[in-house]
Amino acid sequence: MVSLVNFLFFLGIILNTYFISVILHKKGLPQPLSRNLVSFTLSILIIGSIALLLVSFESYKILSVVLIQLLVSGSFIGYIFFRKIDLRLSPISGWNGSGNLFTNAILSLLLLSAGAMYSLFPIEYIKGDRDHGVYVVFGSKIQKTGGLNFDDFRYQELTQVLGNNIIYGYPAIHSDHSPQDPSVPIGSLSPRFYPLFPTFLALSADLFGLDAMFRVNSIFGVLSLVFIFLIVKKWIGPWGALIAVFFCAFNPAQLWNVRTTLSEPLGQLLILFSSYLALYFFRKNKGWMFFAGGILGLSSFNRIDSLIYFPAIVIFVGYLLFLRKKSLWRGFNFLFGYSAISILGVLYGYINSKPYMVDLWKSKQLLKLTFFCVSSSILLSGLLFFSNLKIGKKSIELLKNTILKNKKILRVAILSFLFLLITFAYAIQPVISNSENLTDFFYFKKNSFIFFVLYVPLLLVLFGIGGYDLLVFRKQSSGSLVFLLLGSLLSFVYFYDPSIYPDHYWASRRWVLFPIPFACIMGVLGLYSLPIKRQAIKSALIALIFAGYIYHLYNRNRLIFFERMLSGYSEEFERLSVSLPSEKAIYFTKKQDLASPLRYLSGRDTYLIHKTRPFLENASRLIESGWNVYLIDEDFNLEDGPITLEKVDKIHLEGNYPLDTVNRYPDMLLYRGTFLQVYKLGLDPKASAQVKKSVSLNPSQFAYMLKTVRSERKSQPNVYEEVKAYDYYIPKDPKGKFRAEFEGEVLSQATFSVTANQSSSVIFPESPGVGDDKKMSIEFSVENPETDDVQIRFHTKKDRQAVLKSLQLSRIP
Numbered sequence: 001m002v003s004l005v006n007f008l009f010f011l012g013i014i015l016n017t018y019f020i021s022v023i024l025h026k027k028g029l030p031q032p033l034s035r036n037l038v039s040f041t042l043s044i045l046i047i048g049s050i051a052l053l054l055v056s057f058e059s060y061k062i063l064s065v066v067l068i069q070l071l072v073s074g075s076f077i078g079y080i081f082f083r084k085i086d087l088r089l090s091p092i093s094g095w096n097g098s099g100n101l102f103t104n105a106i107l108s109l110l111l112l113s114a115g116a117m118y119s120l121f122p123i124e125y126i127k128g129d130r131d132h133g134v135y136v137v138f139g140s141k142i143q144k145t146g147g148l149n150f151d152d153f154r155y156q157e158l159t160q161v162l163g164n165n166i167i168y169g170y171p172a173i174h175s176d177h178s179p180q181d182p183s184v185p186i187g188s189l190s191p192r193f194y195p196l197f198p199t200f201l202a203l204s205a206d207l208f209g210l211d212a213m214f215r216v217n218s219i220f221g222v223l224s225l226v227f228i229f230l231i232v233k234k235w236i237g238p239w240g241a242l243i244a245v246f247f248c249a250f251n252p253a254q255l256w257n258v259r260t261t262l263s264e265p266l267g268q269l270l271i272l273f274s275s276y277l278a279l280y281f282f283r284k285n286k287g288w289m290f291f292a293g294g295i296l297g298l299s300s301f302n303r304i305d306s307l308i309y310f311p312a313i314v315i316f317v318g319y320l321l322f323l324r325k326k327s328l329w330r331g332f333n334f335l336f337g338y339s340a341i342s343i344l345g346v347l348y349g350y351i352n353s354k355p356y357m358v359d360l361w362k363s364k365q366l367l368k369l370t371f372f373c374v375s376s377s378i379l380l381s382g383l384l385f386f387s388n389l390k391i392g393k394k395s396i397e398l399l400k401n402t403i404l405k406n407k408k409i410l411r412v413a414i415l416s417f418l419f420l421l422i423t424f425a426y427a428i429q430p431v432i433s434n435s436e437n438l439t440d441f442f443y444f445k446k447n448s449f450i451f452f453v454l455y456v457p458l459l460l461v462l463f464g465i466g467g468y469d470l471l472v473f474r475k476q477s478s479g480s481l482v483f484l485l486l487g488s489l490l491s492f493v494y495f496y497d498p499s500i501y502p503d504h505y506w507a508s509r510r511w512v513l514f515p516i517p518f519a520c521i522m523g524v525l526g527l528y529s530l531p532i533k534r535q536a537i538k539s540a541l542i543a544l545i546f547a548g549y550i551y552h553l554y555n556r557n558r559l560i561f562f563e564r565m566l567s568g569y570s571e572e573f574e575r576l577s578v579s580l581p582s583e584k585a586i587y588f589t590k591k592q593d594l595a596s597p598l599r600y601l602s603g604r605d606t607y608l609i610h611k612t613r614p615f616l617e618n619a620s621r622l623i624e625s626g627w628n629v630y631l632i633d634e635d636f637n638l639e640d641g642p643i644t645l646e647k648v649d650k651i652h653l654e655g656n657y658p659l660d661t662v663n664r665y666p667d668m669l670l671y672r673g674t675f676l677q678v679y680k681l682g683l684d685p686k687a688s689a690q691v692k693k694s695v696s697l698n699p700s701q702f703a704y705m706l707k708t709v710r711s712e713r714k715s716q717p718n719v720y721e722e723v724k725a726y727d728y729y730i731p732k733d734p735k736g737k738f739r740a741e742f743e744g745e746v747l748s749q750a751t752f753s754v755t756a757n758q759s760s761s762v763i764f765p766e767s768p769g770v771g772d773d774k775k776m777s778i779e780f781s782v783e784n785p786e787t788d789d790v791q792i793r794f795h796t797k798k799d800r801q802a803v804l805k806s807l808q809l810s811r812i813p
Contacts, residue, residue: 005066006207009047012069016043019076022089028284033104034276037226041273044219045298046072051199052301056348058147060199062206103238107229107245114249115222118258122214123565124655125260126573128596130506131193134172135261136213137600138193139201144600148195148352153187158607161621167608170596176355192356194349196301197263210570210601217265221258224265224517225249227272231279231483232521235475240528243542247520247549252556253455253508254516259565263302264513270299271514275483282330282479289330292482293337300345303513304360307346307369308493312485313338314376321387323400324478334482365499411473418465425449425495426458440662444502449495451504452511454665456519457552459545464519466526474529487518503660559658559669559712566655566672577602579649580678581628588615589632590758590788591676594651598632606632611788612729616640619681629681634703634727635789636677637695641731642684649678656709667712673705694810695728697792699744703727704791708798721798725791728809734787737812739779742769742794743805747776750802751795754780756787766795779812 020039029035050068054060080087125132141148150173158166168175169189176188204212225245233241248254258265277292293313299306317331349357360366386392403410426449433446444451453461471480494510501507508516527545532538576598580587587606589595599606609615612633620643622629631638631645638645652675659668704725740752747769754764761784769776782790792809796802 005063008066008070009062009207012066012073013040013043013047015073016046016069016076018089019073019080022080022085022087023076025089026083026085027288029280033226034230034280037223037230038273038277041223041227041269044223045295047203048196048200049298051203052196055142055147055195055199055202056352058145058149060142060146060202062203065203100238103242106242107226110242110245110249111222111225114225115218117250117255117561118218118221119215121259121562121564122218123256123260124214124569125566126569126597126601127593127653128171129593131172131263132261133593133597134193135198135201135263137170137173137596138191138195138198139205139213139261140210140601142195142198142202143205144603148191148198150189150191151187152189153185154605155187156185159186161618162609162615163618165610165614165618167610170599170608171592173596174355174359190353190355192353192359194263194301194304194345194353196298197266200266201261210574213261214259214570217258217260217262220265220269221254224269224272227269227276228517228521231272231276232524234279235470235480236525236528240524243546244521244524247460247524248517250553250557251455251512251516251520252553252560253505253512255557256505256560257509257512260509262509264509267299267302267306267513268517270296270302271486272517275486278334278482279477279479282327282477286330286333290333290337293334293339294341295337297338297341297345300342301348304349304357304366305369307342307373308489309338309486310342310373311376312489313482314380315485315489316481317380318383319481320478321383322396323403325396327478330478407473411469414472415465415469418468419462422449422458422461422465426453441502444507444663445498448498448502448507451502451507451663452495452515452519454504455508455511455516455556456523457549460523460527460549461519463524463526463545464522466529467522467524468526470525470529483518487514487522491515491518503662504664504666505658506660556665559666559710563656563669565657566653568652568654572651572653573597573601576604576649576651580604581630581648581680583628584626585628585630586622587630587632587678589676591632594632594653594676611786612638613640613731613788616643616681619643620683623681623683631679631681632676633679633729634674634676634791635729636698636701636703636727638677638679638729639731640729644682644684645679646682647677648680651676651678668708669710671705671707671709675701675703675705694808697726697728697807697809699724699726699804699807701726722796723793724804725793726807727789727791729789730782730787734782735785737779737781738790739777739810739812740792741808741810742771742776743774743807744776745803745805746773747771747802747804748773749797750776750804752776752778753793753795754778755791755793756782756784756789758789759791763790766793 017036017039020042021035024035024038029038047065047069050072051060051065054064123132126136127133128137138148141150150169155166155168155175168177168186172192173189174192175186176190177184177186200216201213204216225248228248229241229245231241232244274292274296277288277295281288281292296309299309313331313335317328317335320328320331357366387396425447430447430450433443438446468484471477471484490513494513494515498507498510500510527542530538530541532541580602582604585604587598587604588609589598589606590609590612592608595606595608598604612631615631619629619631630648632651652673654671654673656669657672658666659670661667702724704727705723707722740754742750742752748771750769751766752764752769753762753766755761756763763782764778764780767778769778771777792807794802794804
């Protein structure tokens, strides 16, 4: 049955691609590459839209998607016969001979290479603490239940037992209940992300399993590259387009983000697809401009910040009003197409994720977007009203004539302004910020451009000024302005206010949405449009810049190029979905990155708690009510009072991942390992809680390990080479003094640290111990009575490898 569904699924894609290609050929799109690319991309978006519609009604099933897809194919056949279009069409119909054979071969090689780099080395981020993992959780939820209804009214029962120790929901799956609105039940949960990208993840999981989720973006990434080729080819020809594709394909931010399960690559594809349709059909068909706007409007189901596109489109319409009034309705059609779909996206968010919208409004993010949209709407309405007045018509005509007469002055002014803006952002703003003594977060926010050029070299950005000159003053193609205005506005917004935590590569996701491909493309346009008459000199300069960019890519990509990040995660979660007990089972953990994947991917009812101690104190009531209660914890030897804890399984989450650097490019690849124990809880009325004065920890039973896999750091010694962490749950009376005693070899070369409460607080900063090579000790104090656990960390260096043989933890009277 599964194989039949898969066959019908891909049959539907093939049929829709073919039928759309037939229709496009009739509508005036003869080139086979562009026609087939548009057809295939539309087929993919049709599938996603069908699945999204079903998700909206909590009715998603892969079989339903396939059947509706085949109905769509039937409707295309009906249209073709009704319009009397010849159904026979060769896929290469319109190919103009061997002139493009060589460039097409190079393009194919680039696309195959990029596709391999994207799909063979995915980032298996199955952790619920960041968006990568949350999107995977959402995709799995859709696949298993048909929608994104996270409501769980068991929370009401758990609250009666565990009180405030239970956490409602998970990261990005928040409780809608609040003391201010008691009518909303405690178990009401709603998602904090939009559904289009998770819907594609659900489709991939249904077709090929969990591992396929990590490769969905590779399809979007490759499609984006072909649209880049077609867009740039129209401006500067095939060779410049190939260079633009190369610059974008292997850009480190593009490489990283396409390998992740983040929504930006899909958003990037929608922008490029819409820009290509606007560029190609602007002078051919008004209706296609509405369709191009609708494609961009799909972004409103993918990312809420896509509302920022609206002011850019308004500027586009305003430009047509003043300088290309005969084409004004083409601009309006694009605006109406975008607005129609975007309004549906906003309505979806309001109906299905109202608390998310409210939170964004309170944080002023949605307020700012709404202000920009409303202000630009009012401004456009005012301009339209003014343009129909007698004085308005005269004023617009006067302004148009003034601009045309002073075109050279305007050209110099705009290009000079861009150069000064880049100079300010790169050279002046950092000097100002250095004098303000800012934190890392605010320094990044004020100087994001200097970190952007870690991904796109400054020289290429400066050449982008020439790209503006080409598109605005020399080509004068109104259809190009959609691409230009979207790129300019998104670049300005995400440089001025990135609104993201500034660790790389995390911060790059904002820029990869469009600023990075936009800057690369504009740089290539500027490079190819240099006013150098001697072709040999110009070609030599292009070759030099190309070689320099290759060196840039080598420096930036060598840390991650052939690495499959967190490669053990998906295999472990698939194992857990089989090995963990499920009969009347209920799981509890403090690990926020584990709880939601374990629940929605592995299918085990898992809940988050704040503290272990109050949970164990009340767990007996859950056991007595008939549940098989399990606790997932880092302590290898957990025990407490009248509750017995039996180890039934263990969880190993391992893989390589870059160092989370802030305000500098990642230069270390780390092995990260988390090792957890699964305990089944039981009752033992005879047992009593005892406070042990001394505890022996087995050095081989570390709960956390971090070690350098590869380092690109020069001129600086490594901060660490290896860290092993040992967790200890403090069963009673946590306040007091503790001594950790270490025995081993070369301990004088090691350093030690202690954290508490899931490593959220440092109670003993990394320091040498007291003793000699054989024995070492440290002393620390626990002041907070709410402290639940301590984690003792043992730091060693590669060239001074200390060996730990035993670890004793004791209270100091």
